[in-house]
Amino acid sequence: MSEVKPQLGVILCDLDSYPVDYIECLTPDASGISDNPVGFFENPASWQGLPVAYAVARGARVEPLVNGEPEAIEAFWSASEKLAHCPLVITDCGFFFYARKDMRQTANVITSGLDLLPIASVLTSKDIGVLTVSESLASKLLGDHVLSSRLVIAGMEAEPGWSTMLTNDHALGNGWDQALLKEGVAAVAKREFGPGGRLANIGVLVLECTLLPEFRQEIRKYTDVPILDVASFALNALGKGFDAGAPAAGSSATLSQ
Structure with missing residues (x-):
């Protein structure tokens, strides 16, 4: 078969x-x-x-x-x-x-990724972080959300290259590249998860912008909270997910089905 x-x-x-x-x-x-x-x-x-x-x-x-x-x-x-x-x-x-x-x-x-907010809400009693391409636009979008009082929203728009993503023409090379976007993610994560940062005390982070999942490992350097995003959800829902078909190191068998 x-x-x-x-x-x-x-x-x-x-x-x-x-x-x-x-x-x-x-x-x-x-x-x-x-x-x-x-x-x-x-x-x-x-x-x-x-x-x-x-x-x-x-x-x-x-x-x-x-x-x-x-x-x-x-x-x-x-x-x-x-x-x-x-x-x-x-x-x-x-x-x-x-x-x-x-x-x-x-x-x-x-x-x-904002569809995952209800899942985030049951993972923690703390505030829920939302990392977005635009803090002001996401705040407008989520202002009447049932979880709005628990949301802490941080945006990427002030970082070089990221504001281009809010325009109708954001083709590759139009003021950004992956390295520049990654630098912006690192800067925001370091600042917001650091001492006094707005995301320092959240319990879960949800990624709104679909450019952010490729930088999950960069974000992970600055926080140990669960990170939820739509790309990872899709890959786990339709792809191999946790069971990649190979035994873990030191294991003699794969997970039972």
């Missing part, structure tokens, strides 16, 4: 550089929808062997999306219909969480 490989669906913001509205990448070496490097959701090699289907939410330009404008949210629903065949669908921007504000059901879709 051949190995079952469930297909991950990814809804993408509307960028001019995307040549098509829908594409399936069945192998990690398949041609993706952009030239962004591994670590970005648009690169199929980021998904550790999972086949991926991409649907561009045409009309969900970045600037309208991060402000929750209706045309961007309608574009989300249209894109989600194209991915109805996928057992799990995620998005490439945490501000698709605005879709939670209407009463339609998302079925197989996790709109954002």
Whole structure:
């Protein structure tokens, strides 16, 4: 019997550089929808062997999306219909969480890492940290959230390169690269998790921005709290997760099934 490989669906913001509205990448070496490097959701090699289907939410330009404008949210629903065949669908921007504000059901879709806030709330009695591309925009988005009184929000927008991610055209090389983004993450994590930092006493950290999961190990240098993000959730839900099929060091057997 051949190995079952469930297909991950990814809804993408509307960028001019995307040549098509829908594409399936069945192998990690398949041609993706952009030239962004591994670590970005648009690169199929980021998904550790999972086949991926991409649907561009045409009309969900970045600037309208991060402000929750209706045309961007309608574009989300249209894109989600194209991915109805996928057992799990995620998005490439945490501000698709605005879709939670209407009463339609998302079925197989996790709109954002912010969908993981209820899980965070049962992991700790302390405050919950949210690391986001924009503190002001995330504060607006989460102002009426049931957990708002427990949220401590820190943003990346003041760090070099990160503000570009809030514009409609944030193509590779347009004022940023991965090394610059990583430096920004390290600076914010060191400051906010350090003495007197806003995240120093949280019990869980949730990553809103989908650029942040690739820098989890950098964040981990500064905190021991659980870190929740949508990319790790998807890889564990559809991929091999904890059971990678190899025994742990010093073990004579794999985990029982």
